[in-house]
Amino acid sequence: MSLTTEKAAGSVRAAESDTIVNYWPAYWTMICLFVFYVTIRIYEQYFGWKAGLDSFAPEFQTYWLNLMWTELPLEFIAFCGIGGYLWKTRDRNIDAVTPREEMRRLLTLIGWLAIYAFTVYWGASYFTEQDGTWHQTVIRDTDFTPSHILEFYLSYPIYIIAGWGAFMYARTRIPQFANKISLPFLLFFAGPFMIFPNIGLNEWGHTFWFMEELFTAPLHWGFVFFGWFALAVFGTACQVLDRVIELSKEYEKDALSL
Amino acid sequence: MSISTEAGAPAGKAWKSKEEFLGCVMLTDWILLVVLFAVVLGSFHIHYMLLAGDWDFWIDFKDRRMWPTVAPIVAMCFAAAVQSFLWQKFRLPIGATVACLALLTGEWINRYDNFWGWTFFPINLVFPSALIPMGFWLDVVLMMSGSWLVTALVGSMGWGLLFYPINWPVLAQYHQSAEIDGVLLTLADLIGFNYVRTGTPEYIRMVERGTLRTFGKDVVPVAAFFSSFISMLIYFLWWKIGTWFTNTKYIEVDDI
Amino acid sequence: MMNKLLATLAGCVRPGALRALAFGLAAAIAATTLPAATPASAHGERSQQAFLRMRTLNWYDVKWSKTEVNVNEEMVLSGKVHVFSGWPQAVAKPDVAFLNVGEPGPVLIRKGAYVGDVPAPRSFSLQVGKDYEYKLVLKARRQGRFHVHVQMNVEGGGPIVGPGEWITIKGDMANFTNPVTLLDGSTIDLETYGITWTYIYHFAWMAAAAVWILYWFMTKGLIVRYWWVKAGKANELITVREKRIGGLWLAATLLAVLFGYAWANSAFPRTLPMQAGLLKGIDPIALPAATVTAQFKGGSYTVPGRELSVKLRITNSGTEPVKIGEFTTAGLRFLNPSVFTTRPQFPEYLLADRGLAVSDETPIAPGETRDVTIIVQDARFDIERLSDLAYDTDSQFGGLLFFFSPSGNRVGVEIGGPVIPRFAAGATL
Numbered sequence: 001m002s003l004t005t006e007k008a009a010g011s012v013r014a015a016e017s018d019t020i021v022n023y024w025p026a027y028w029t030m031i032c033l034f035v036f037y038v039t040i041r042i043y044e045q046y047f048g049w050k051a052g053l054d055s056f057a058p059e060f061q062t063y064w065l066n067l068m069w070t071e072l073p074l075e076f077i078a079f080c081g082i083g084g085y086l087w088k089t090r091d092r093n094i095d096a097v098t099p100r101e102e103m104r105r106l107l108t109l110i111g112w113l114a115i116y117a118f119t120v121y122w123g124a125s126y127f128t129e130q131d132g133t134w135h136q137t138v139i140r141d142t143d144f145t146p147s148h149i150l151e152f153y154l155s156y157p158i159y160i161i162a163g164w165g166a167f168m169y170a171r172t173r174i175p176q177f178a179n180k181i182s183l184p185f186l187l188f189f190a191g192p193f194m195i196f197p198n199i200g201l202n203e204w205g206h207t208f209w210f211m212e213e214l215f216t217a218p219l220h221w222g223f224v225f226f227g228w229f230a231l232a233v234f235g236t237a238c239q240v241l242d243r244v245i246e247l248s249k250e251y252e253k254d255a256l257s258l
Numbered sequence: 259m260s261i262s263t264e265a266g267a268p269a270g271k272a273w274k275s276k277e278e279f280l281g282c283v284m285l286t287d288w289i290l291l292v293v294l295f296a297v298v299l300g301s302f303h304i305h306y307m308l309l310a311g312d313w314d315f316w317i318d319f320k321d322r323r324m325w326p327t328v329a330p331i332v333a334m335c336f337a338a339a340v341q342s343f344l345w346q347k348f349r350l351p352i353g354a355t356v357a358c359l360a361l362l363t364g365e366w367i368n369r370y371d372n373f374w375g376w377t378f379f380p381i382n383l384v385f386p387s388a389l390i391p392m393g394f395w396l397d398v399v400l401m402m403s404g405s406w407l408v409t410a411l412v413g414s415m416g417w418g419l420l421f422y423p424i425n426w427p428v429l430a431q432y433h434q435s436a437e438i439d440g441v442l443l444t445l446a447d448l449i450g451f452n453y454v455r456t457g458t459p460e461y462i463r464m465v466e467r468g469t470l471r472t473f474g475k476d477v478v479p480v481a482a483f484f485s486s487f488i489s490m491l492i493y494f495l496w497w498k499i500g501t502w503f504t505n506t507k508y509i510e511v512d513d514i
Numbered sequence: 515m516m517n518k519l520l521a522t523l524a525g526c527v528r529p530g531a532l533r534a535l536a537f538g539l540a541a542a543i544a545a546t547t548l549p550a551a552t553p554a555s556a557h558g559e560r561s562q563q564a565f566l567r568m569r570t571l572n573w574y575d576v577k578w579s580k581t582e583v584n585v586n587e588e589m590v591l592s593g594k595v596h597v598f599s600g601w602p603q604a605v606a607k608p609d610v611a612f613l614n615v616g617e618p619g620p621v622l623i624r625k626g627a628y629v630g631d632v633p634a635p636r637s638f639s640l641q642v643g644k645d646y647e648y649k650l651v652l653k654a655r656r657q658g659r660f661h662v663h664v665q666m667n668v669e670g671g672g673p674i675v676g677p678g679e680w681i682t683i684k685g686d687m688a689n690f691t692n693p694v695t696l697l698d699g700s701t702i703d704l705e706t707y708g709i710t711w712t713y714i715y716h717f718a719w720m721a722a723a724a725v726w727i728l729y730w731f732m733t734k735g736l737i738v739r740y741w742w743v744k745a746g747k748a749n750e751l752i753t754v755r756e757k758r759i760g761g762l763w764l765a766a767t768l769l770a771v772l773f774g775y776a777w778a779n780s781a782f783p784r785t786l787p788m789q790a791g792l793l794k795g796i797d798p799i800a801l802p803a804a805t806v807t808a809q810f811k812g813g814s815y816t817v818p819g820r821e822l823s824v825k826l827r828i829t830n831s832g833t834e835p836v837k838i839g840e841f842t843t844a845g846l847r848f849l850n851p852s853v854f855t856t857r858p859q860f861p862e863y864l865l866a867d868r869g870l871a872v873s874d875e876t877p878i879a880p881g882e883t884r885d886v887t888i889i890v891q892d893a894r895f896d897i898e899r900l901s902d903l904a905y906d907t908d909s910q911f912g913g914l915l916f917f918f919s920p921s922g923n924r925v926g927v928e929i930g931g932p933v934i935p936r937f938a939a940g941a942t943l
Contacts, residue, residue, distance in 0.1 A: 020273070021282050023289060045376055049618055053661075056560045056899065103272035107286060114289050117296035124300030125364035129307055130372040132315065136458045137377040137619050139673050141561035180508035187503075212672060213457045215311040216464075224308045230301035231503040234343040237290065239506045241740050247272040251279050255741050258734060287735035321788050348739040349751040351760065352730045359723040366716070377619040378656055378687070381709045390719035391767045394726065398764035402757060404749075423775040428715050430778035431708045433785035435697045439626060439633035444788050445694070449704060451627075451635045452692060453620040459612035459667030461637035467790045477787070 020104055026111030030118045033158070037122055040150055041130075048134065048146045055142035068149045075157040082165045090172035097175060099247050105173045106240055106247075112166035113236070119159035120192065120230060127151040128223075135213040143203040152199050160196060163189040176243055184235025191229015198222040299360035302336040306361055312464065314365070314386050315373075317432055318450030320425070323466035326481045327488075329387050330421045333358070334414065334489040335496045337396055342406070342500030351401035355393035362386060382432065383449045388424045392417050410493040418486025422478050559616070559663070559675035559845075564903040565602050566674065567844035569912035569930060571666055572596040573676040574842050576860075578662070583654040585685030588625065591615070591664055592649040594799065595676070598912050599643040600930050606670025608640040610792060613648055616663030616675050619656070621683065623692060626651035632796045636789070637669075644798035645926075654683040655690045677845035679861045698784065715774075726763065805832030806878075806917045810931035811885065813911065817904055817937050822890040822911060826929065828878055834919035835877035841870050841890050841929075843913030844900055848890045853918055866892035878917075888915070904935035 044052075051059035091097065097105070127150055134147035144153075167189040170177035177185065205219040248255070273279040306314065310332040313325040341353030365386040373384040399413040400406065432446040443451065450460070466477060559567065576593035583589050601607060613627045613634050627634045628649040640646060650664065663678035692704040734742070734751070742751055811825035830836050839853035847860060848869030857867050869892035878884050895901055903911060912930030919925075 018274075020278060021285065023285070026289075041371075048376070053618060054560060099270055099272040107282065110286055110289055110293070113293050114296075117293040117300075120300035121296040121364070125303040126368060126371075128304050129311075129365070129368040130376065132307060132311060133368070133372040133377050136315070136455055137379075138456055139559065139616065139675065140457065141559070176508075179511075181511055181514055183507040183509055184503065184505060186509075186514075212459060212462045212667065214462055215307055215315070216309055216313075220308040224305050227301050227304040228499070230297050231339055231343075231500065233294065233297040234347075234500070234504040235506055237294070238347060238504055238740075241737060242506060242744075244737065245741055245744060248279060250271065251273065251276060252741070252745070254276055254280070255283070255738050256745055256747070258738050283737050284735060287731075287737055290736050291731060318788060321790075347743055348736060349743055349748045350730050350739060351752065352727050355723045355726050359720060359727065362716070362720055362723075366720075379620060380705055381712060382704075382707060385712050385716065388716060388719060390723045391771050393723060394764055394767045397726070398760045401752060401760045420771060423771055427774035427778040428708070428712050430782040430785055431711070433787070434782055435784070435786045436694050437697060438635065439628075441633050441635055442786070442789055443635060444786055445696075445702075445704065445707070447635065447789050448694060452623040452625065452704065454615045454617055454622070454624050455620075456614060456616050456665065456673065459614055459637065459669075459673075460635075461610045461612055461667070461669050461792075463790065465788055465790050 020100070021107040023107075023111050023114070026114050029115050033115075033118060033122070037126075037155075040154065044146055044150055052146035053138060055144065064146055064149055065144065068144055068153055071149075071154050071157075075154075075161065079157070079161050079164060082161060083168050086165065086168040086172050091178075094173070094175050094178050102174065103244070103247050105169075106244055109166065109170050109174060109240060112162075112169050113233070113240075116159065116162040116166045117233070119155070119162040123151070123155035123159040124192070124195075124227060124230070127155040132213070132215050136215075140206065140213060143206070152196075156196050156199075160193050163192060174243075176239065182236065182239055184232040184239065187229045187232035188236050191226050191232065194226040194229075195223050198226060295356065295360050298336065298340055298357055299364045302357055302361045303364040305336060306332055312462075315384055316450060316458075316463075317383050317385070317446045319463055319465060320387070320429060320446065321463075321465035322422070322478045323469075323481050324464050325387070326418075326422045326478055327485045330392070330418045330482075330485045331488045331492055333361070333389055333392075334417060334492040335499075336361070337393065337417070338410075338493045338496035339500030339503065341396065341400060341409070342497045343504050345400060345406070346501065347504060351397045353400075354396035355390065358389040358393035362389060379453055379455075380449070383453050385428070387421075388428065389421075391424050392420050395420060406493075406497050410490050410497065414489040414493045415486045418484075418489045419482045421485065422482055560899045562675070563906055564844070564900045565906045565908055565910060565912075566605060566671075568900065568903070569598045569600055569602050569910060570605055570608075570668070570671065571674050571676070572598055572842060572912070572914045572928070573664065573845050574914060574916075574926070576664060576677045576845075578679045578681065580681075581679060582682045582684070585654050585657060585683060585687060585690050588651055588653045589622070589681070590649060590651055591662065592647075593664060593676070594645055594647050595666065596645045596914055596926065596928065597640050597642050598930070599928055600910070600912055601642050602908060602910075604908070606668060607642060608666075608668045608671070610637050610669035611640050612637045612667045613650065614665040614667050614673065615650060615652065616661075616665040616673070616678060618660055621654075621656040621658065621660045622652035622662060622681070623655050624650060625653050629793075629796050630798070632793065634793060634796070636791065636793055638793035638796050640796075641798060643928075645801060646796070646798050653692070654681075654685070656687045657683050657685055659683075675845075677861060677864050722767075804925060804927060806830050806836055806925045806927055808915055808927045808929050810929055813931060813933040815901070815904055815909075815911070815933045815935050817901060817935055820891060820893060820896045820901055822895070822933065823887055824890070824911075824929065824931075824933075825885065825887050826915075827883060827885050829883040830878045830880055830917075832919070832925070833880050834921060834923065835879050836917040836919050836925065837875070837877050838870070838872045838886070838888060838915060839918040839924075840916040841888065841913055842916070843911070844898060846892075846894055846898060846900070848892060863897070864894065866894050868892075869894070877920075903933065904937075909933055909935065 047063045051063040054060060131147040131151045134145065167185060170185060172178060201222055202219060310329045313319040313329055319325060336357040337354035340357040344350040344353040369384045369386060373379045374381055395416045396409065396413045400409040403409060433444050435442055435444050436448060574594050579590040597608060613629060615624055629638055629646055659680055659682045661678045662681045664676035666674050668674060690705055693701050694704045695701050739751060807829045809827040811827055813824040815822050837853050839850050841848045846864050848866045850870040850872060851868045852875055854867060869890060871889040873887040903909060910930060910932050914926045915929050917925045
């Protein structure tokens with residue numbers, strides 16, 4: 001109850017300025033993530049070659065495995081922390097939300113989706129293909145290669161956390177997503193999430209089959225299947241837009257005359 | 259205890275003024291465009307690189323049989339799905355182009371920053387397949403016909419057939435040949451041979467290695483027609499998959 | 515609508531901020547392509563199972579013509595390889611193999627590859643039980659100090675890494691060139707050939723795509739179009755004029771494609787398909803009939819002592835007495851100091867110059883058959899992780915044993931067989 005009250009106080013302060021939309025938290029998050037990713041990529045540029053070729057070398061332990069043992073617990077904590085915070089501070093009387101506040105939250109959700117989309121790009125595109133770059137260039141001698149430590153165990157958890165945050169924000173603050181579960185939103189979050197467990201299949205296969213790094217090998221198709229579910233952004237966007245339109249009925253004429 | 263800021267019933271208005279509404283709509287439009295572009299980029303890229311990526315990564319995979327067969331088929335999935343969404347929900351004839359541009363943006367960033375910047379392969383070994391004119395074709399056919407059925411039939415045919423001619427202006431130069439130690443190699447073969455890929459031996463290439471019988475030397479048209487036919491089927495399927503992903507269903511909390 | 519949109523955007527973005535952002539972006543991307551650090555370690559071969567490294571390809575006589583080269587300078591990596599007769603079941607036979615280089619990216623480019631006398635830019639077949647000579651002509655490209663291995667990829671078997679040596683490359687990659695003479699006699703630099711045109715061609719189409727997308731996006735944006743469609747006015751969204759523009763856009767596209775295709779055909783009239791196919795019939799080294807045989811009579815591996823003990827029944831059917839001088843496996847060389855009185859030139863991490871002991875050092879006379887025990891012991895066995903032999907599902911070792919005669923003649927004999935692990939220190943065969 002006290003937490004709710006604190007949150008309420010914060011919301012009241014926000015309401016004083018009464019800004020309907022503020023994407024700057026999303027921009028700043030993306031800027032910070034961008035800086036982080038570039039930094040980690042520079043680290044990879046340097047320590048990939050210097051210490052990442054032989055998983056039995058002591059420097060591999062120092063520069064790569066330590067990184068992994070650091071990032072994984074932090075990611076777990078971030079996942080639980082964000083989900084827990086959003087749940088604890090949920091709107092407990094959500095059906096009483098005013099249209100203006102609901103619109104504000106819908107727009108905030110779009111900011112969340114932007115962050116999620118940004119992290120999906122980095123995970124599914126940038127770091128996944130750079131994994132191909134590395135494994136087709138050098139010999140893959142462990143499940144935890146430098147590119148995997150940054151791809152599977154860093155960029156993927158980050159987009160999962162971002163998707164989880166977006167999903168939980170909607171679940172706890174926006175009536176249409178709180179009262180029922182949005183199927184597309186669930187798929188949009190859960191599909192790419194399932195890529196993470198699919199890593200298990202990938203590593204199992206690479207361990208037991210002598211394979212060169214053929215990217216189109218059937219072993220990799222599980223990633224593709226779950227990647228398709230990101231297209232559920234379509235339905236999620238429609239659900240958000242449907243409500244935005246509903247809440248903006250008074251300007252329908254203006255909108256349709258544009 | 260509500261955290262809503264305006265006390266009372268959820269009546270009232272969402273917007274203070276028309277200007278506020280319009281300004282917000284315009285700004286949010288851009289954010290939505292970026293969201294869609296980035297998600298399509300990520301999703302399409304992982305799909306394409308794991309189903310057709312090897313042909314796309316390397317110049318010495320870009321043959322006249324497998325590459326023009328596989329690449330358009332695999333690319334068609336997302337072109338159709340994004341078209342389905344943007345056409346049906348927004349009447350925008352840009353779906354295929356958005357998909358192609360998104361994919362190529364992701365690919366080029368990676369080829370430059372990682373294949374060249376990290377592992378030092380020259381760009382002429384690792385540039386991606388060109389796709390954009392195929393996107394224009396598919397989008398304009400949909401716009402003109404207004405029919406996904408016509409687009410599946412006519413659009414897919416052009417989609418598959420255009421692929422090789424689109425890529426040829428860049429590829430042709432690498433199909434000039436050289437004699438190396440008495441062995442005939444195209445420049446594409448030679449780049450792959452010269453620039454060592456420790457994890458990628460030559461035999462891994464899934465390329466034409468001679469067939470029992472071909473119609474003269476017309477391998478590419480046969481591959482392109484076949485690719486087009488399969489692309490038609492893919493288009494039907496993926497238009498529906500795209501439509502399915504635009505569903506706005508809700509399920510009861512108790513159901514999960 | 516468009517003016518309003520631009521005005522909104524202009525209000526949102528300060529030119530100074532935009533410049534700073536663009537500069538930051540460019541700097542960040544440039545930073546990721548900075549020259550990388552020099553590798554400090556080998557190439558991951560140590561993760562491969564002992565049986566794979568010992569019982570597939572036995573590398574010997576590996577030589578690096580230089581260990582210090584300048585950018586653009588060539589060096590030769592050559593040697594011989596014995597294809598082990600007891601090729602493990604878990605690995606596909608080397609019916610399709612490829613001579614490769616284990617190096618951190620193309621720091622040296624492969625100008626030539628030969629198996630026997632046959633140029634081998636493509637894959638080839640090897641016969642089990644035979645020996646082959648190979649040669650790799652490498653040209654230095656990127657400055658730094660790199661570990662360079664000979665490597666054979668076997669389809670269904672993966673990369674089998676041979677010995678590696680540190681190669682120092684001096685100079686600057688910016689000065690690297692890779693001239694190639696085409697069939698028509700002209701010479702091009704493959705390092706940069708066609709890259710600018712590739713950029714122009716691709717980015718021009720991508721820019722056109724961006725124009726097409728932005729044109730449509732900026733007419734009404736997304737939210738308003740969505741609203742129109744929901745209001746049942748979807749068919750009013752695309753005007754006749756826009757359809758005309760679309761038609762022209764497509765016509766121009768097709769014309770450009772047609773022109774590009776015709777131009778490419780006229781600019782490069784002589785193009786050939788990529789060359790592929792398996793090289794068969796490469797002759798192995800014509801070795802004289804072996805004058806020494808070594809029959810495996812049992813073996814053990816003492817884990818704490820890193821000691822491989824092998825009992826052999828050796829028969830010398832030659833004309834000279836012979837001594838056991840070297841055992842080589844997985845690129846490692848274990849030398850008998852009573853035969854090798856001077857240390858040969860070979861990478862330190864693979865050369866155990868006192869790693870081989872023989873129970874009876876007296877030369878085996880012509881016509882004599884004798885039972886001997888050889889003991890292979892060195893920390894390198896452990897460092898290279900061959901001691902994991904004890905944990906293989908098929909605990910068999912393999913390798914080549916070299917006999918030397920007083921006249922300097924060398925005879926290589928393949929040995930191999932199951933070994934029993936001993937986990938207690940001091941255990942004997």
